[in-house]
Amino acid sequence: MSTTPRKALPTSYPSKLTHKRVRPENVASIGGNVPDDMKEHVASMFHIFMGRGAAFADSVGERVKITSIDIIPKVDEPEKLESRVVCEIDVSEDMVNGGGNMHGACSVYLIDVCSSLPICALDLAQGGSGSAGVSQAINTIFHSPAIIGDTVRIISSTLSIGARTTSSRCEIWNVTQHRLVASGVHVKMEPTPSSGRSKL
Numbered sequence: 268m269s270t271t272p273r274k275a276l277p278t279s280y281p282s283k284l285t286h287k288r289v290r291p292e293n294v295a296s297i298g299g300n301v302p303d304d305m306k307e308h309v310a311s312m313f314h315i316f317m318g319r320g321a322a323f324a325d326s327v328g329e330r331v332k333i334t335s336i337d338i339i340p341k342v343d344e345p346e347k348l349e350s351r352v353v354c355e356i357d358v359s360e361d362m363v364n365g366g367g368n369m370h371g372a373c374s375v376y377l378i379d380v381c382s383s384l385p386i387c388a389l390d391l392a393q394g395g396s397g398s399a400g401v402s403q404a405i406n407t408i409f410h411s412p413a414i415i416g417d418t419v420r421i422i423s424s425t426l427s428i429g430a431r432t433t434s435s436r437c438e439i440w441n442v443t444q445h446r447l448v449a450s451g452v453h454v455k456m457e458p459t460p461s462s463g464r465s466k467l
Contacts, residue, residue, distance in 0.1 A: 358418075374407065437451050
């Protein structure tokens, strides 16, 4: 039985970020097969998504821990690569609704920011800037609740990386209760550079 040769991964991914690394992340604690400079880039991008700690839901975002970042061959298309990023957070009072379950809006927020991370990683691996673009759509399905004290694991992976449009999928798993909480598909695009003039 013949097998398709797999691409060798580079040992370094120089980041094109121009800002200081501001994410207080211990890169050594992030697992996965990518080098530390890519882990640092992805963690820094996560901090940017949070408005550098001063934006919507940053009290939730700052508690999300990136546990692993991998770039691997696609199972069905081994000559192509995909990125997979795993994050975790414990459900706390500021994440739940009046019924004590994790709010749907919180689930979508986690899908939004976490599913952008594998796009950053794969774009950087393919010679890009490591950007995630801007959101076009997030389609979400809610499966089961998570309550205060539960640990949820957010598993995100790339679907496609195009010249203008990218997409990723995300699943939020309740580690404590062993069940799927929510799943989503995130479609993003590279914004058109602004000319500085309104088109309205």
